[in-house]
Amino acid sequence: MTAPLKPSDVTVVDVALGDRAYDIVIGRHVLASLGERIAALRPAVRTAIVTDRTVAKHWLEKAEASLSAAGIASSRVIVDEGEGSKSYAGLEQVSEALIEARIERNDLVIALGGGVVGDLAGFAAAILRRGVDFVQVPTSLLAQVDSSVGGKTGINSPRGKNLLGAFHQPLLVIADTAVLDTLSPRQFRAGYAEVAKYGVLGDEPFFAWLENNHADVFRGGSAREHAIATSCRAKAAIVARDERETGERALLNLGHTFGHALEAATGFSDRLFHGEGVAVGMVLAAELSVALGMMAQADADRVARHLAAVGLPTRLQDIAGFAQEGLADADALMALMAQDKKVRRGRLTFILLEALGRAVIARDVEPATVRDFLEAKLAGKK
Numbered sequence: 001m002t003a004p005l006k007p008s009d010v011t012v013v014d015v016a017l018g019d020r021a022y023d024i025v026i027g028r029h030v031l032a033s034l035g036e037r038i039a040a041l042r043p044a045v046r047t048a049i050v051t052d053r054t055v056a057k058h059w060l061e062k063a064e065a066s067l068s069a070a071g072i073a074s075s076r077v078i079v080d081e082g083e084g085s086k087s088y089a090g091l092e093q094v095s096e097a098l099i100e101a102r103i104e105r106n107d108l109v110i111a112l113g114g115g116v117v118g119d120l121a122g123f124a125a126a127i128l129r130r131g132v133d134f135v136q137v138p139t140s141l142l143a144q145v146d147s148s149v150g151g152k153t154g155i156n157s158p159r160g161k162n163l164l165g166a167f168h169q170p171l172l173v174i175a176d177t178a179v180l181d182t183l184s185p186r187q188f189r190a191g192y193a194e195v196a197k198y199g200v201l202g203d204e205p206f207f208a209w210l211e212n213n214h215a216d217v218f219r220g221g222s223a224r225e226h227a228i229a230t231s232c233r234a235k236a237a238i239v240a241r242d243e244r245e246t247g248e249r250a251l252l253n254l255g256h257t258f259g260h261a262l263e264a265a266t267g268f269s270d271r272l273f274h275g276e277g278v279a280v281g282m283v284l285a286a287e288l289s290v291a292l293g294m295m296a297q298a299d300a301d302r303v304a305r306h307l308a309a310v311g312l313p314t315r316l317q318d319i320a321g322f323a324q325e326g327l328a329d330a331d332a333l334m335a336l337m338a339q340d341k342k343v344r345r346g347r348l349t350f351i352l353l354e355a356l357g358r359a360v361i362a363r364d365v366e367p368a369t370v371r372d373f374l375e376a377k378l379a380g381k382k
């Protein structure tokens with residue numbers, strides 16, 4: 001592992017996907033270089049910035065100033081903030097605005113925002129005129145370390161999350177770590193669960209580094225750049241080997257089978273952010289691994305201890321109102337897990353752990369075992 005960077009440093013992570021390869025540029029204030037970097041790739045291009053209202057308030061003018069300084073024309077498309085915009089209505093609004101802005105085959109869509117804007121603008125770009133290129137400017141921690149990398153784009157159906165979408169890789173990703181200073185502490189923490197995930201699933205030394213340096217990551221010191229760059233490198237490496245998730249990419253779902261069920265049980269509301277569900281889910285996956293005799297208890301304890309240390313929920317009982325509302329029901333959670341798109345023909349696929357830093361895909365986990373495990377957890381047993 002490389003030493004943490006000096007604050008002025010810019011790190012470039014290469015996503016090695018042949019003719020669809022691209023750079024992730026990471027550093028404090030790299031947003032100012034947006035125009036220049038786009039001009040270098042596509043001189044005289046026309047652009048449209050898709051963003052949400054909250055992000056627009058803080059960062060849209062900075063992005064526009066950078067583009068205009070480089071002589072790049074831009075128009076703006078502003079959607080409501082929140083998951084609700086990742087919908088047919090949101091897609092219609094963005095697509096029509098892009099057509100209105102005369103974004104053509106060789107032009108560019110710029111997604112300035114969190115995962116919602118990235119997924120929505122990326123999908124709109126994928127289908128506009130059968131595909132125009134797009135640039136990701138992720139503004140949430142979750143988007144910088146996860147959703148902006150790897151080319152998954154899409155919207156939700158009323159019947160389920162991310163059911164409509166396309167693989168569409170960006171042309172460039174600009175992750176300005178200073179932009180995260182305006183993110184709410186709770187949103188930052190939720191994104192941090194995905195950072196820790198990269199350590200838990202495949203990089204114990206990185207996890208150990210996080211145990212020692214998390215305060216500086218939260219504070220916005222040079223550790224933040226290092227944590228984001230290491231996360232992007234981990235995701236980029238997996239995506240480069242398995243772009244379409246036929247195998248190894250599934251490891252990135254560590255904590256997500258449980259996490260998605262918990263998000264669904266709480267109605268995908270503010271009661272449980274995605275990353276918070278992943279934090280609880282990761283601890284459950286670690287505990288299940290212990291229950292199956294695959295991993296030592298000490299490793300599971302270490303995962304839980306670190307997530308709790310940064311203020312993330314780690315137990316079902318930590319979820320607001322969970323027990324009172326009758327959601328704490330093993331059968332209901334099993335039913336929700338069975339609906340997850342990662343489930344194939346009734347068999348539960350879990351990402352489990354052999355050790356902290358060594359995740360494996362377990363395809364045939366016995367549903368009865370998981371049910372008993374959840375029952376015990378809900379009863380508050382260790």
Ligand SMILES: NC(=O)c1ccc[n+]([C@@H]2O[C@H](COP(=O)([O-])OP(=O)(O)OC[C@H]3O[C@@H](n4cnc5c(N)ncnc54)[C@H](O)[C@@H]3O)[C@@H](O)[C@H]2O)c1
Nearest residue numbers: 054081082114115116117139140142143147152179182183
């Ligand atoms: N494509 C993928 O591979 C992938 C991976 C993981 C998650 N996702 C998707 O990402 C979405 C979640 O992303 P998210 O957590 O970024 O949510 P989000 O985009 O809704 O952003 C969270 C909130 O933070 C605000 N915000 C964002 N950046 C800000 C900033 N710099 N300052 C102040 N406020 C800011 C937003 O306005 C929003 O209210 C989900 O829809 C999920 O399905 C996609």
Ligand SMILES: [Zn+2]
Nearest residue numbers: 146194274278
């Ligand atoms: Zn996730």
